[in-house]
Amino acid sequence: MAKQQRVYSATAREALVLMGKQIQLARKRRQISAAELAERIGIARSTLWRIEQGEPGVEIGLVFEAAVLTGVPLFVEAPGRLAAQIDRVDDKLALLPASVRNTSKDVKDDF
Numbered sequence: 001m002a003k004q005q006r007v008y009s010a011t012a013r014e015a016l017v018l019m020g021k022q023i024q025l026a027r028k029r030r031q032i033s034a035a036e037l038a039e040r041i042g043i044a045r046s047t048l049w050r051i052e053q054g055e056p057g058v059e060i061g062l063v064f065e066a067a068v069l070t071g072v073p074l075f076v077e078a079p080g081r082l083a084a085q086i087d088r089v090d091d092k093l094a095l096l097p098a099s100v101r102n103t104s105k106d107v108k109d110d111f
Contacts, residue, residue: 017053019072020054041066041069050076051066
């Protein structure tokens with residue numbers, strides 16, 4: 001059986017391309033060669049090329065590592081602020097139910 005091709009939304013594809021271009025621009029501005037950055041991440045140059053092209057099949061952790069090493073901000077301008085944002089989201093999640101269930105009860109509206 002052939003593996004079905006995953007379809008991504010236009011917004012997701014554009015975000016991947018934007019992140020890849022930001023990583024490539026930051027790498028070049030810092031005068032880091034593709035080979036050097038790939039070595040620092042621990043990946044092949046071809047994988048770095050795929051990151052910089054915005055290909056969706058690359059592990060998100062590798063994309064984030066490339067962003068961090070080149071100085072591309074992730075969610076906030078100051079990396080130390082991520083922990084505070086994680087704490088705020090954890091607080092919000094704690095207020096929500098532990099699981100979400102589809103409660104499709106029949107409504108009795110035959111008075």
